[in-house]
Amino acid sequence: MALDQLSIVFGALADPIRREILARLTEGEATVAELAAPFTVSQPAISRHLKVLERAGLVSRTRRATARLSHLEAEPLRDATAWLATYREYWEESYERLDALLAALQHEETDRSHTVDPQERSTS
Amino acid sequence: MTEMKITAEPGVPQILGTREFDAPRELLFRAFTEPDLLVQWLGPRKYKMTIDRYEVRDGGTWRYVHADDAGNEFGFHGVFHGTPLPERMVQTFEFEGAPGNVQMDTATFTDEGGKTMLHMNSVFQSVEARDAMLQSGMEEGMNEGFDRLDELLAKLVANS
Numbered sequence: 001m002a003l004d005q006l007s008i009v010f011g012a013l014a015d016p017i018r019r020e021i022l023a024r025l026t027e028g029e030a031t032v033a034e035l036a037a038p039f040t041v042s043q044p045a046i047s048r049h050l051k052v053l054e055r056a057g058l059v060s061r062t063r064r065a066t067a068r069l070s071h072l073e074a075e076p077l078r079d080a081t082a083w084l085a086t087y088r089e090y091w092e093e094s095y096e097r098l099d100a101l102l103a104a105l106q107h108e109e110t111d112r113s114h115t116v117d118p119q120e121r122s123t124s
Numbered sequence: 125m126t127e128m129k130i131t132a133e134p135g136v137p138q139i140l141g142t143r144e145f146d147a148p149r150e151l152l153f154r155a156f157t158e159p160d161l162l163v164q165w166l167g168p169r170k171y172k173m174t175i176d177r178y179e180v181r182d183g184g185t186w187r188y189v190h191a192d193d194a195g196n197e198f199g200f201h202g203v204f205h206g207t208p209l210p211e212r213m214v215q216t217f218e219f220e221g222a223p224g225n226v227q228m229d230t231a232t233f234t235d236e237g238g239k240t241m242l243h244m245n246s247v248f249q250s251v252e253a254r255d256a257m258l259q260s261g262m263e264e265g266m267n268e269g270f271d272r273l274d275e276l277l278a279k280l281v282a283n284s
Contacts, residue, residue: 007255011134087258090168092128095143097165098155102147105154105161 005057009076012056017041018049022058025072032068137254141244149233149240153210156231163188171198182207186215202226217246225253 012018021035036046050070053059057076062069131140145152155161157180163173171190178186187201199220205228206214213231218224227246234241248254 007134014134088128088130091130091141091143093168094166095128095145097169099145101155101161101165102145102151105151106147 005076009056009058012052012058015049015052017046018053021046021049021053021070022072025059025070029062029069029071032070035070132254132258135251137248137251139244139246139248139254139258141242141246143242143244144236145240145242146238147240148238149210149235152233152240152242153208156213157208180204180208219257222256225249225257227253227257 013022017039020038024030024035024038032043032046032050035050036043039046050059050061053070054061058073060071060073062071128141128143132138155165157178159175159178162178163175166188167173167190171192174189174191176187176189178184178188182204184204185201186204187199190198190200200217201220202216202218204213204215206212208215210233212233213229215229216226217229218226227248230245230247232243232245234243246254248257
C-alpha cells in the first residue's frame with residue numbers, strides 16, 4: 001500500500017469512535033442506527049465517521065430496502081498490520097534479549113551474595 | 125511483563141513506546157550504558173553488534189555497527205545530551221545510511237518496586253521522516269500504532 005493511502009487509513013483509525021464502529025462491524029453488517037446506538041453522539045455524526053472510514057476503504061456501504069448497511073473491508077487493515085510488524089519486531093526482539101540478560105545479571109548478583117568471595121575469605 | 129505499546133499519532137513527528145521490565149532500574153540502566161551488556165541485547169539476533177565508542181556523559185558521543193551474515197553493515201551514531209541517569213537518558217540517533225536525518229530519543233525509567241517501566245519518546249524532524257524511518261530506516265521496520273489499535277487490528281484481521 002502507498003504511504004499516502006496508509007496515512008488515510010491511520011487517520012481514519014485515529015478516532016476512538018471510528019475504532020469502535022470497526023470493532024462492531026467485525027460482528028457483521030449494521031445500519032447507521034445500530035452503529036449509533038452505543039454512543040451519545042448523533043446519527044449524522046456517525047454518518048460522518050462512516051464517510052471517513054469509507055474514504056479510507058475500511059468500510060463499504062450498500063442499500064437494502066430503506067436501510068443503508070455498512071460492511072467492514074479488511075484488506076486495508078491487513079496492509080496496515082503488515083506495515084506495523086517490523087518496527088515492533090525489531091524492538092520486541094531486542095527487549096526479549098534484554099529480559100534474558102537482566103535475568104542472568106540478577107541471577108549472578110544473587111549467587112554472589114550467597115557465596116563468600118575468595119578475597120573476602122583471605123582477609124577475614 | 126507487559127507487552128510493548130507503541131503510539132504514532134497521525135500528523136505528529138513522534139513515536140512513543142512503553143515496555144515493562146522485571147528488573148530494578150539500576151540494572152536496566154547498566155544494560156543501557158555498559159557496552160559489553162548493550163551488545164548482548166540491542167537489535168535482532170541476526171545482527172552482530174560492534175561498538176566503536178560509547179561515552180556515557182553529557183556531550184559524549186556513541187557509534188555502533190550492526191552487521192549481518194552477508195557482510196552488510198549498518199552504522200549508527202549520536203550524542204548524549206545531559207548526564208545519562210537511571211531516571212532519564214537523552215540522545216540523538218542517526219542512521220549513517222541517511223545522514224542529516226536525526227531523531228532525538230528520550231528514555232525515561234520509572235521504578236515500580238523491583239520492576240521498571242521504560243518510556244521511549246522519539247522525536248523526528250518531520251512526519252515524513254518519521255514515516256520513512258518506520259517504513260525502511262534502521263535496517264528494517266516500521267510501525268504505527270494507536271492505543272489498543274494492535275488488539276483491534278488483530279481482531280479485525282482474525283474475523284475477516
